[in-house]
Amino acid sequence: MFHQIDSPQNPQFKAWAGLLESRGIRKQGQFLLAGLKTVPEALTRWPDLFSRILIRHPEWIADWPLPENVQPVVLAGPLFRELDVSGTDYPILVGQVPEMPPADLSLPPEGLELVCALGDPANLGALLRSAAAFGATKVILLEESAHPFHPKCLRAASNGVFSLALARGGRWADLAQAAGPLLALDAGGEDLVTYPWPQDARLVLGEEGQGVPADLPATRLTIGTTGAVESLNATVAASIALFTYHAGG
Known part of the structure; x- marks a missing residue:
């Protein structure tokens, strides 16, 4: 009926x-x-x-x-x-919507955890798809982040969201006391290709175009390019980092 x-x-x-x-x-x-x-x-x-x-x-x-x-x-x-x-x-x-508990950032990471502030739901969805594909153990969503169950996010995630552990992460300021190692993608950092990835770490991703705060206590990693463009899309850069970690493991 x-x-x-x-x-x-x-x-x-x-x-x-x-x-x-x-x-x-x-x-x-x-x-x-x-x-x-x-x-x-x-x-x-x-x-x-x-x-x-x-x-x-x-x-x-x-x-x-x-x-x-x-x-x-x-x-x-x-x-x-x-x-x-x-x-x-x-x-x-x-x-x-599944439960998304608050993350305890004072505890050390287990595996590769993503800390994310992507505000565009389509970008967030693409990131979640890559996170599921390359085995991220957790995605911690800061207050600035889009909702992971927004229709545009779900469409881009291609069901990746359902296989991930999601947690709420508070504000940028909360990362000052977060257990590390903390890593961030940025120009002028260590070469991503040769960086010796730790088994357990948190990769921090800022909003598209803004990046992470300059005072964030994180190791900066750089993706080498031809220089034909100023920078990579945040989701593309994060996917490359996820693959590099996954391949090295």
């Missing part, structure tokens, strides 16, 4: 529409997941995270083995298109 919603004034629909922004995600503790590959994979690997699947036509999921906890909801065309911001024209999952 399918539940159907046709009115934009429906309280449940209005709540889901709020999940298109970080404020609504924080308030409700839920998120929307869209994508032709990500939705079936998420249902298979992390079914307990989800409670609803939003569709335009029942035949979309006629042969899907839905978990018992996932209820189908049919939305009128205009309502579905409002939520389908990526234009997938494919079922959308409603999920519960």
Whole structure:
């Protein structure tokens, strides 16, 4: 039996529409997941995270083995298109945001942990995808960071977010007392290629274009380039660093 919603004034629909922004995600503790590959994979690997699947036509999921906890909801065309911001024209999952406990930065890192302040959700999503691919043990999100379950972040992360340990990290000032070693990507530092990576470390990533604060007590690492461009995108640079650590391990 399918539940159907046709009115934009429906309280449940209005709540889901709020999940298109970080404020609504924080308030409700839920998120929307869209994508032709990500939705079936998420249902298979992390079914307990989800409670609803939003569709335009029942035949979309006629042969899907839905978990018992996932209820189908049919939305009128205009309502579905409002939520389908990526234009997938494919079922959308409603999920519960996993717990993101506060990080205790006074404790030493275990493996390679990322400390992140990327404010653009698409950049953050790309970083999370690389973090999952190269085995980062934890991603600590500072207050300046975008929400990891923003639709743009989830789209770029390609489900990488679900396999990562996420934690809240407070403000930049909190890093002054953080246990190290702390590492940061910056011009004029040690060569990333020859740097002897410690097994346990925290790699700190600043906002695109701003980098990390100059007074951050961290070892600076530099990625050598041809100099044809002034700098690398923060996510690209972080991915290169993650690969270098992973390859060296």
